[in-house]
Amino acid sequence: MTAPHSTGGLPGYAEHFEEPEGYLDFARYGPPSRDVLAATVRALERSAHADQDTVNDLMRAEPRAREAAARLAGTDAAHTVLLPNTSTGLFHAAFGLPGGTVLVPAGEFPSNHYPWRRGAALGRAVPRTLVPDERGRITADTVQAALTDDVVAVSVSAVDFRTGYRADLAALREAIGPDRLLIVDAIQGFGVADLPWQAADVVVSGGQKWLRASWATGFAALSDRALERLEPVLGGWTGVTDSGVFDDVEHPVAPGAQRWSTTNLSPVTAAALATALELVESVGVPAIEAHIAVRTAQLIDTVRSCGGELLSPAAPAERAGIISFRIPGTDPRRIAKALHTYEVVPSVRADSVRLSAHASTRLAAVERVQAALMSLR
Incomplete structure (x- = not known):
């Protein structure tokens, strides 16, 4: 797995949020900050x-x-x-x-x-x-x-x-x-x-x-x-x-x-x-983007190490924060059930699973994904 820059989210940004540790569905909905709520x-x-x-x-x-x-x-x-x-x-x-x-x-x-x-x-x-x-x-x-x-x-x-x-x-x-x-x-x-x-x-x-x-x-x-x-x-x-x-x-x-x-x-x-x-x-958008890129790379390494097939672009310059994958021979619903067991929130499609991390996403979310996918073996 790619070495993390930090175990937490982006300093100065992540501290404004309190979404669950395993939340990886920002491409569907991004839980707002405490500032927005206030x-x-x-x-x-x-x-x-x-x-x-x-x-x-x-x-x-x-x-x-x-x-x-x-x-x-x-x-x-x-x-x-x-x-x-x-x-x-x-x-x-x-x-x-x-x-x-x-x-x-x-x-x-x-x-x-x-x-x-x-x-x-x-x-x-x-x-x-x-x-x-x-x-x-x-x-x-x-x-x-x-x-x-x-x-x-x-x-x-x-x-x-x-x-x-x-x-x-x-x-x-x-x-x-x-x-x-x-x-x-x-x-x-x-x-x-x-x-x-x-x-x-x-x-x-x-x-x-x-x-x-x-x-x-x-x-x-x-x-x-x-x-x-x-x-x-x-x-x-x-x-x-x-x-x-x-x-x-x-x-x-x-x-x-x-x-x-x-x-x-x-x-x-x-x-x-x-x-x-x-x-x-x-x-700043560049700082947010850089942190998301790190988490995305870590999630991709994790998916691949667990037998997943990446549907998203492999080249960092061609992708943003969305990772779609499938595991050959495994129903996406079964993958989602395993992720839910480890309190990971993905999006589930008929043929794939989608993960999307933000700049407040911690390394622990990647570790939860790894544990969930390993449990399928």
């Missing part, structure tokens, strides 16, 4: 004792969260809007494209398929399946080979939810050129993978997984090209200029990403998201 409680308590200043005070969490998300995405608040989840952002993008063809990879998480199907049914852009390479990955070459004159956008995941393969966003941008939109579902990588988000025209992420902000949190960051080409079909009364003036007149759309706003979101969840994002900033 921010949520404070906001709710404030709302329970409301006075004339309460709503205005609580709403200040929205620009705070938007600014933090913008900094981490490498843009500014004018190009960033808060959303309740990833799917909402993808629906905005799908309904915003008036026509043309969008390349969407086969095997994507369904949230990157249904918006395009629904949009096509209403006469908007039409999705076309993008076939991965022989290793099941979307690369610049696979995209380049699929490009035709009618393609106006490519919609991909930054990190594949099944294998942890990380897309080369810079190479994808170069492949599609400056005249097509690159739309990225960032939920499996934002805050833990140091990727060139500025290469994308739309970056959408929910906050309930790796950002550890809990549910009903998220954002989208839009490029100038996206703002120019995507119609704000789902924009509501908060997505226009002078939204506080109620005069029965249709107002012009907001000049920036705020045009994607449908209505006011919860200031409670905005406070949670702001707190989570600022914690990531305080440590």
Whole structure:
């Protein structure tokens, strides 16, 4: 097994969390920090004792969260809007494209398929399946080979939810050129993978997984090209200029990403998201990514030493924090039962088991996995 840098999580970050020692399911849900829990409680308590200043005070969490998300995405608040989840952002993008063809990879998480199907049914852009390479990955070459004159956008995941393969966003941008939109579902990588988000025209992420902000949190960051080409079909009364003036007149759309706003979101969840994002900033994505890489390498060594077959990329540069594997001749449900016996929390699929460690994951979690897999022999 790879020698650990530390028996604990990342100093300065791990101390904010208290998830169970064997929790390895961050790709599904990231238990929030004590800071996020406290921010949520404070906001709710404030709302329970409301006075004339309460709503205005609580709403200040929205620009705070938007600014933090913008900094981490490498843009500014004018190009960033808060959303309740990833799917909402993808629906905005799908309904915003008036026509043309969008390349969407086969095997994507369904949230990157249904918006395009629904949009096509209403006469908007039409999705076309993008076939991965022989290793099941979307690369610049696979995209380049699929490009035709009618393609106006490519919609991909930054990190594949099944294998942890990380897309080369810079190479994808170069492949599609400056005249097509690159739309990225960032939920499996934002805050833990140091990727060139500025290469994308739309970056959408929910906050309930790796950002550890809990549910009903998220954002989208839009490029100038996206703002120019995507119609704000789902924009509501908060997505226009002078939204506080109620005069029965249709107002012009907001000049920036705020045009994607449908209505006011919860200031409670905005406070949670702001707190989570600022914690990531305080440590830095490269430090978080480096710690996750160590734990991931240790888990891979453990899986292999116990007869497991890795489905995730072997090269560290090609993967993020997700490890998928199977043990030939062993039902994934049996593997999961063994892991549960040793209080390890994985995700279980029909053909594989998925483990995902974070920067607060301790070496003891790896030891629990090893004990569980050894017990299957």
